[in-house]
Amino acid sequence: MILNRRTLLLGATATLAGCDRIARNETFRNTLFSAENFHKWAQRSLMARDALAQEFRPDQISPVFRANGTANPNTEAYKAIWRTGFADWRLEISGLVERPLALSLAQLRAFPQREQITRHDCVEGWSAIGKWRGVPLKTVLEAARLRDSARYIVFRCADDMGGGNGYYESIDRVDAFHPQTILAHMLNDRPLSVANGAPLRLRVERHLGYKQAKYLMRIDAVDTLSGIGRGKGGFWEDHANYDWYAGI
Amino acid sequence: MDEPTASSRGTVRRHRLSTRLWHWLNALMLYILFTSGLGIFNAHPRLYWGHYGANYDHAWLTLDRFGAWLTLPAHYNLAMSRHWHLAAAPIFAFALLVYMLWSLANRHIGRDLAFRREELAPGHVWQDIKDHARLRFPTGEAALRYNILQKASYVGVIFVALPLVILTGLTMSPGMNAAWPWLVDLFGGRQSARSIHFIAAFALVAFFLVHILMVLLAGPINEVRSMITGRYRVPGARP
Numbered sequence: 001m002i003l004n005r006r007t008l009l010l011g012a013t014a015t016l017a018g019c020d021r022i023a024r025n026e027t028f029r030n031t032l033f034s035a036e037n038f039h040k041w042a043q044r045s046l047m048a049r050d051a052l053a054q055e056f057r058p059d060q061i062s063p064v065f066r067a068n069g070t071a072n073p074n075t076e077a078y079k080a081i082w083r084t085g086f087a088d089w090r091l092e093i094s095g096l097v098e099r100p101l102a103l104s105l106a107q108l109r110a111f112p113q114r115e116q117i118t119r120h121d122c123v124e125g126w127s128a129i130g131k132w133r134g135v136p137l138k139t140v141l142e143a144a145r146l147r148d149s150a151r152y153i154v155f156r157c158a159d160d161m162g163g164g165n166g167y168y169e170s171i172d173r174v175d176a177f178h179p180q181t182i183l184a185h186m187l188n189d190r191p192l193s194v195a196n197g198a199p200l201r202l203r204v205e206r207h208l209g210y211k212q213a214k215y216l217m218r219i220d221a222v223d224t225l226s227g228i229g230r231g232k233g234g235f236w237e238d239h240a241n242y243d244w245y246a247g248i
Numbered sequence: 249m250d251e252p253t254a255s256s257r258g259t260v261r262r263h264r265l266s267t268r269l270w271h272w273l274n275a276l277m278l279y280i281l282f283t284s285g286l287g288i289f290n291a292h293p294r295l296y297w298g299h300y301g302a303n304y305d306h307a308w309l310t311l312d313r314f315g316a317w318l319t320l321p322a323h324y325n326l327a328m329s330r331h332w333h334l335a336a337a338p339i340f341a342f343a344l345l346v347y348m349l350w351s352l353a354n355r356h357i358g359r360d361l362a363f364r365r366e367e368l369a370p371g372h373v374w375q376d377i378k379d380h381a382r383l384r385f386p387t388g389e390a391a392l393r394y395n396i397l398q399k400a401s402y403v404g405v406i407f408v409a410l411p412l413v414i415l416t417g418l419t420m421s422p423g424m425n426a427a428w429p430w431l432v433d434l435f436g437g438r439q440s441a442r443s444i445h446f447i448a449a450f451a452l453v454a455f456f457l458v459h460i461l462m463v464l465l466a467g468p469i470n471e472v473r474s475m476i477t478g479r480y481r482v483p484g485a486r487p
Contacts, residue, residue, distance in 0.1 A: 016283060016322040023321065023328065035335035039423075042338075047427035054429050056299065064304040119299060119438065121422050123326065125292035126302040127438050206426045241327040247423025248334055 033241070040245040044174070053180055053205035056117040062128040065120075065187060067195035070159040070167065073215050078158045086199040091183070095154075095220035098145035105185060105199055111135040111143075114182050122209040123242065132203050134184035138177045141221070150221035154228060155202050158215035161235055169213040170225055170233040170244075171204055180205040183216065207246035210236050260392065262480035264354060270347040271475055277340040278452065280332055283320035285449055287329030290314055295446055299437035308443070341414045348406070360394055361403055367396045385466050387483045401455060409451050416445035 022028050072078075081089040090102040117131045137153070153176045157167040175181055181204045185192055192198040197214025204211050211234075225231055230238035237244050263271075293314075294307035301307065313324070321328045351357045366372060376396045379385075386395060394402065418424045419432050419441035435441040463471045467483070474480035 013317045013322065015279075016317070016320055019280070019283075019332070020321045023332075032331050032335045035331065035338070038338060039334060039421075043421070043423040043427060047423070051426040053422065053426045054432065060299060062300045062302065062305065064302075066302040066304060119422075119425075121420075121438065122292070122302075123330070125288065125420075125442060126294070126296075127300045128302045129300045206423050208422060236327075241331070243327075243330070243334075247426075248330075248421050 033243075036243040036245050036248070039243075039248045043247050047206075049174060050179055051206075053118055056119065056129050058117065058131070060129055061117060061131060061188065065128045065130045065196065066122075066126065067193070068122060068124075068209060070161075070214065071195045073157075073159040075158065075160055078215065081158075082194065082198070089199055091200060091216060092218040093140060093144040093221075094218065095222050096147040096150035097141075097221050098147060099143075101140075101144050103140070108135050108140075108183065108185060108200070111139050114179070116180055116182070116203070116205070118180070118203070118205045120209055120212065123246070131188050132182060132184040133186035133189075134182035134200070134203065136179065137181045137183055137202075138179070140183065140219070141176060144221075146221055149223050151223050152221075152225055152233070154220040154222055154225070154233075155213040155216055156218040156220065157213050158217050161239075165229070165235060165239070167213065167215070167235045168229060169202065169211050169235070170222075170228075171207075171211065175204050175206065178204070178206070208248075210234070210242060211246045259479040259481050261478050262392070262474040263478050264356060265478070266347060266350040266354060267356065268475055268478060270343060273343050274340070277336050277343070278456070280320060280336040281340060282449060282453065283318060284329045284332035284336070286314040287319035287321065287324070288326065288333060289446065290319060290324060290329075291326045295443045296439040297436070297443060298439055301439035301442075309446075337414075337417060344406075344410050344414065361399055361406075363396070363399060363403075367399070372396065383465055385483070389482075391483050392480075401458070405452065405455050409448050409455070413445060413448040413452065416441040416448065420445065 093101040115133045154170045159167045200216040201214040225233040233244040236242040290313040293311045295309040
């Protein structure tokens with residue numbers, strides 16, 4: 001058996017190319033992608049519905065909280081609300097609710113607040129710990145009287161990801177009513193910076209970073225995710241095949 | 249390799265079905281997990297200790313991205329690497345669990361893997377190291393038992409490296425952190441778990457390389473056949 005570096009390299013490349021070819025097969029792809037359902041089922045079976053993500057001490061906070069994704073939406077509409085210090089910004093709550101709302105930052109701050117020091121885990125592999133302050137999503141959904149028919153909460157954002165596709169994300173009722181799921185307007189005792197999602201971002205602590213939608217503009221309660229974007233429940237889910245269930 | 253002598257007794261049943269099934273499933277799964285794991289690592293090729301770690305924090309290891317000839321898929325695609333990795337991981341983890349229970353039940357662990365007191369004597373271990381260094385492989389009856397270095401590496405892989413790579417993998421999942429917070433504390437934080445995951449993966453690669461080398465030196469056809477059919481030709485004594 002003659003094995004030199006060249007044949008090894010060619011062999012490795014050929015095998016990996018073979019895997020890539022299999023992965024282009026529709027049935028195989030669907031099977032591969034269905035692992036998400038297994039992980040979701042397994043994790044939800046292993047944890048209590050309201051099991052909390054870890055919370056940390058103030059001395060464990062990252063010296064610098066890395067911002068990722070859009071650093072500034074930079075659209076005319078966003079610049080307009082930014083110039084007034086978000087005084088004209090309103091968070092709309094619409095869809096399957098009895099009482100649609102349009103809330104200002106002051107109104108959001110008037111609700112009972114929650115503070116939590118949690119770890120943000122990016123899908124890329126890095127982590128940053130920060131202290132968030134905001135209003136529990138549950139409180140806002142109850143104020144808007146969420147209908148029983150609503151199965152998902154969709155978050156619409158101010159950042160345009162190109163081609164008129166706004167960033168969006170979605171979560172189900174389990175995470176929407178989780179005590180640590182908050183609409184955060186403060187990070188480390190300061191109002192959110194633009195890079196970290198000013199004026200308001202989602203914190204859904206049992207999920208990876210791409211679920212933590214920044215620059216929130218509207219919250220829609222819906223019964224299905226099909227018909228929104230490409231129907232997979234989020235910008236990266238639609239455009240890069242990220243898992244919708246981001247607890248993995 | 250030596251020619252089989254007239255006195256060699258033909259073939260014997262060597263590896264159990266459980267071992268053979270698990271071996272080949274593992275070979276496939278570890279291949280997928282390692283190559284897709286490198287693809288995931290390429291998204292952030294820095295490693296940290298502790299709970300947090302990002303670009304502004306101190307990394308104990310910073311690497312260039314691994315080449316496309318080593319990653320699955322063979323170009324940078326984090327989502328696809330994750331799909332491969334997260335589909336293979338549960339199969340790999342439950343296969344190890346089943347194999348452990350099966351090997352306990354069929355006494356593979358007790359009979360073949362457990363260390364015996366006399367094997368642990370320093371003189372015996374030293375003799376085994378010398379035999380390995382001189383590539384003097386056991387013959388006859390002795391070839392049917394694992395020697396102490398073999399036992400140590402198999403036990404190290406099955407009971408240390410593989411569980412470590414699985415548990416640190418689980419620790420990187422934010423959902424599992426909520427379900428089993430003690431696990432992330434056990435490893436000293438998510439970024440520590442990520443580092444240990446990386447180290448354990450390369451320990452397994454080191455095992456793989458030595459394993460392949462030993463198979464080649466000990467007679468690849470006989471060794472591979474014994475892992476496929478279970479039949480092993482007992483090597484005769486050296487002339």
